[in-house]
Amino acid sequence: MNVTTGAKPSRRARAAGIYGTIVTASVLATAGGSLRPSVLEVLVFGTLLVYWLAEVYAEILAEHIHAGRLPTGRELRGLVGATWHLVAASYIPLLVLAVAGLVGATPKAASFLALAAAVVVLIVHGLTAGRAAGLTGWRLTGSTATAGLFGIAMVALKALVAH
Numbered sequence: 001m002n003v004t005t006g007a008k009p010s011r012r013a014r015a016a017g018i019y020g021t022i023v024t025a026s027v028l029a030t031a032g033g034s035l036r037p038s039v040l041e042v043l044v045f046g047t048l049l050v051y052w053l054a055e056v057y058a059e060i061l062a063e064h065i066h067a068g069r070l071p072t073g074r075e076l077r078g079l080v081g082a083t084w085h086l087v088a089a090s091y092i093p094l095l096v097l098a099v100a101g102l103v104g105a106t107p108k109a110a111s112f113l114a115l116a117a118a119v120v121v122l123i124v125h126g127l128t129a130g131r132a133a134g135l136t137g138w139r140l141t142g143s144t145a146t147a148g149l150f151g152i153a154m155v156a157l158k159a160l161v162a163h
Contacts, residue, residue, distance in 0.1 A: 010082050012083065013083075014128075014129055014132070016055070016085040017125055018125045018129070020085060020090060021093075021122050022154070023047065023048060023086070024118050025119070026157075027040075027044045028111050029154040029155070029157045032114065034107065036101065036107055037101030037105075037114075040111060056083055059083070060079070093115070097111065097113070111158070119151030119152065119154070120151075122147045122148055126145070130143030
């Protein structure tokens with residue numbers, strides 16, 4: 001299941017979700033604390049939109065223009081739908097950021113809370129990806145932990161930037 005939509009994602013969508021969550025965490029880690037939560041939300045979402053548009057463009061170039069044709073409407077809708085998970089991955093951390101801002105958390109605290117939410121989303125992505133791949137036991141634990149470590153790395157970077 002997809003963390004943000006509840007639907008079963010394709011491989012491309014799952015990868016886009018993981019990538020989008022990492023990008024979300026990286027923006028929260030580097031810009032969070034110095035910006036009001038509402039401004040940080042716009043920055044995160046805008047950054048993801050640029051990454052998403054670049055991903056769609058790169059896919060069109062790699063898959064279709066290289067073959068000497070543009071994608072059909074159906075192919076383009078499929079590509080847009082699968083890669084939109086890159087942007088959708090930000091929904092939970094941005095919701096946490098918005099709520100934290102509304103209840104009066106400092107920008108630093110709000111960004112740390114949103115970053116913690118991104119870590120949880122990454123862990124869930126790692127777990128669901130591992131289960132979808134049929135992993136069990138230590139292999140599933142490794143898949144889950146690896147995804148979580150990406151988020152932990154962002155927390156460590158944020159701690160370095162914040163001090």
